Structures are given as C-alpha cells and as structure tokens.
C-alpha cells in the first residue's frame with residue numbers, strides 16, 4: 001500500500017513499481033491555477049479555494065472509523081475496481097487531492113484505474129495533465145453533459161468488474177475500499193456507500209460524520225440525512241455492521257459493473273445534477289438489490305451551500321425534470337404525493353420515459369408500495385380525508401340554509417332528504433383534510449379560544465389557513481382542532497362544546513356518497 005509517507009515529489013515515479021510517471025509536475029499543475037491577489041476565494045468553487053490550495057495533495061487525515069474497524073479482516077482476493085470521477089471546473093487542488101488520496105490509501109492491486117470524466121471544463125489541461133500520474137485516464141466531453149451521462153460514459157469504458165464513483169472533491173480515508181468491495185464480492189446486488197465525512201468548505205478541516213445516519217427523503221424528493229430508526233439502533237450491537245439505507249446520497253458508492261448495466265445504468269435523459277440518486281436507489285431496491293452504508297468505510301467530501309456551476313436550463317427546472325422522471329417511472333400511484341409536495345412540477349416537460357418504464361417491466365421490478373412497506377415504512381403517506389357525503393344525527397342532517405339579510409351564511413339541521421347517495425345540494429358536504437365544506441363555504445367555530453366554553457358554528461368562505469375552520473373526526477364526534485371542543489347540535493343552533501362521549505347531540509354519522 002502507498003503510505004502517507006510518500007511526499008508529493010516521490011510521485012515522479014510510481015512508489016511501488018518504480019515506473020516513471022511520465023513526469024507529472026505537481027507544483028506546476030497547482031501553481032498555474034492559483035487565486036489572484038484580492039480575488040474572493042469562494043467565488044469559483046463555492047468553497048475556500050485559498051485554504052485548499054495551501055494543503056498538500058498528500059495531507060494526512062485522521063482515521064475517523066470506530067475503534068473496532070481496524071481489526072476487521074477482509075478477503076485476500078478482493079476484486080479490483082475502476083474509480084470514476086466526473087467533474088466540471090473543479091479546483092485543481094481538490095481534484096488532485098481526490099486522486100492522490102485514492103492512490104495513497106488503497107492497496108495498488110485494488111485500483112485498476114482512475115477514470116476522470118471532464119464534463120467540458122473551461123481548461124482541458126485540468127484533466128489531461130493528470131494522466132501523467134500512473135493509472136489515471138482522462139475522458140473529455142465535447143459539450144456539457146451533466147454528471148449523470150458523464151458517469152455512464154466513464155462506466156462504459158471501465159476495465160474492472162467493479163465500479164467506484166467519487167465526487168471530485170473527496171479524500172478517502174484509511175482502508176476505505178476494502179469493506180465496500182467485500183460486501184459487493186459477497187453479493188453482487190449490493191450497492192454500498194461509505195460514511196461520508198465532512199471536509200469543511202471554509203478551512204478544509206476533516207471532520208467525522210455521525211455513524212447513526214442513513215439516507216432519507218420527503219415527498220418532494222428532497223434528500224436528507226436522518227437518524228436510523230430507534231428499533232434498529234437498539235438492536236445494533238455491532239458498530240461495524242452495514243446500515244440498510246432507503247436512498248444513497250448519490251456521489252460515493254461501489255457497484256458491480258454487470259449489475260449496474262443489468263439495472264439500466266442511469267437515466268441518460270437526466271441533465272446536469274440532481275435526482276439520479278433517487279432513481280438509482282428505487283431501482284436497486286425494487287429490482288432485487290439492496291443499498292447499504294458500510295460504517296468501516298469513511299470518505300471525506302466538501303459539502304457546499306450552493307452550486308458553483310451554471311445549469312443551462314436553470315437549477316430549478318433541471319431538478320424538477322430529473323425528479324419528475326423518477327416519480328413517473330418508479331412511484332406508481334404514489335407520484336400524486338410528489339406532485340402535491342412539489343406543485344411546480346405539474347405540467348412541466350420531462351421528455352419521454354417510455355423506454356425506462358419498459359425496462360422496469362422487463363426486469364419485473366416490485367411496486368413502489370412494496371418499497372414503502374419493506375424498505376422505507378418511516379415515510380408516511382400524507383393523510384388526506386376526502387369524504388363526500390352527508391353528516392347525520394338521528395333523522396336530521398347538517399344543512400346550509402341560505403343567507404340572511406345581513407349576508408351571513410346560515411347553518412342548521414333539517415330532515416334528511418333524498419339518500420346518502422344523492423342528497424340535496426344543501427345537505428352534501430365534503431370533508432377534505434381538515435375542512436368541512438360545501439361549495440366554497442366552510443364550517444367555522446367563530447370563537448376558538450381554549451378558555452371559551454363554546455362558540456356558535458357557522459359557515460364562512462373557506463380558507464385552509466384559518467384555524468377556526470379546522471376540524472378532525474374522532475370516533476363519532478367531530479372535533480374542532482384548535483379548541484379541542486366538539487361539534488354539538490344545541491337547540492336552535494350549532495355550536496362547539498366540551499366533548500362528552502355519551503352526549504347524543506355530539507354524535508355524528510358521516511355517510512359517504514359512494
């Protein structure tokens with residue numbers, strides 16, 4: 001293995017084989033791209049380039065693994081991997097440190113090659129000059145493709161049976177690769193990620209990330225790190241054991257090349273950045289594989305607060321296009337929750353997904369419902385009660401009674417007419433979410449103070465943000481959410497009142513139309 005003791009000047013030859021490294025001049029490579037005096041060090045890369053440039057490409061970093069990791073042993077014939085790094089205008093110092101950390105901290109036999117895919121950066125030499133380092137190859141796109149198509153391009157030429165993807169501003173840590181290769185060697189359908197440590201974007205300090213996190217998301221397909229569920233945490237006695245994760249962050253993972261190809265690589269119609277991690281994650285789980293985080297593997301990454309590069313179609317539209325393609329292909333009937341959470345995606349163009357859907361069918365993948373039940377039960381489906389029907393008490397029904405001379409909408413009780421299936425319009429109600437409505441008018445408790453003993457209930461123009469109009473069903477009673485009081489049929493008027501389970505006047509039957 002290449003130790004950290006190899007200083008940069010030694011890389012004029014391969015430290016193990018002694019092969020001349022075609023004369024890579026590290027100093028010249030780095031100094032050609034130094035910041036100009038007075039230049040904002042964050043401007044080009046959205047991290048502090050000045051701090052990055054100061055550090056050695058071979059700087060040592062702290063071993064952040066759990067103390068029981070170093071004594072783990074791995075198979076002696078682990079397969080070699082092709083490392084694929086795509087980049088668009090990466091800082092030279094971070095790009096070089098990524099490459100060198102891989103060479104310095106991985107047994108040489110495990111690295112088949114490092115494939116850099118230069119996604120049409122301004123200076124072709126950022127990539128080309130690095131091919132003077134042994135094992136480093138460079139592919140350059142002749143137009144901007146985005147990270148998704150760039151990764152596929154790299155994967156297609158990869159010579160090894162295992163693919164390892166990295167972002168272009170990483171530093172791999174001690175023994176980072178072996179535990180991941182081990183998992184994939186044992187079962188080629190596993191797609192594995194390390195714990196992603198944090199390299200500070202301000203001072204480039206290498207910071208250990210929590211070992212209790214996994215990947216999650218909300219219905220808008222926004223990625224987030226989340227705590228592993230409590231039940232799992234309690235039963236986790238072995239801190240070296242992999243953590244099942246519903247999704248991966250996306251940038252750093254190991255996958256069997258044949259499995260990657262079998263699953264359909266990536267969706268090549270996704271542009272620039274974003275969403276591909278959900279698409280790959282759903283596909284892996286639903287089509288017979290699994291995703292896991294291997295805690296004994298640690299890789300540092302510079303997390304940024306903004307994109308340092310431009311999106312030809314704009315950042316928001318690109319994210320919508322990519323996530324919308326994901327939702328349309330993989331989320332079945334649950335895609336409605338995506339659209340509810342991200343209404344701006346409704347009606348937006350997203351190209352054709354016909355071939356992706358066809359592939360899903362061919363592979364006989366499971367449903368999104370299966371994924372929710374088996375992989376991510378913590379993601380709850382938003383409860384939305386939509387109940388068109390009548391609201392009945394004895395022989396009487398809740399009904400709207402027109403307007404008085406002051407223009408108030410009147411609410412009262414009347415003998416139920418017609419049937420539950422075809423009530424008169426005045427007795428037909430819609431219970432949606434928390435509103436009880438009829439043609440734009442909603443039931444409202446006019447006073448909602450907790451201290452108030454009750455308040456008349458009338459009709460108002462609906463406003464979903466109005467607390468006076470929020471109700472929920474609680475058994476056979478209808479409870480006003482804010483005050484906690486119950487809807488009661490008082491003589492002469494409807495009102496809220498202290499809930500009493502045995503009060504007949506508070507018992508309501510909600511009979512649906514259908």
Ligand code: UD2
Pocket residue numbers: 086087088089090119144145146147150166167168169196249250251252272273274275276277301303304307309
């Ligand atoms: C995270 C992932 C990233 C990707 C992304 C969602 C990690 C550590 N990072 O965002 O890999 O999955 O989520 O899409 O999990 N790049 C190109 N061409 C482009 C744009 C970017 O090659 O047009 C490169 C870029 O130089 C970098 C990589 O793609 O090496 C990821 O981009 P990022 O670092 O801006 O994404 P990040 O870490 O915010």
Ligand code: MN
Pocket residue numbers: 167168169251301302
């Ligand atoms: Mn990144």
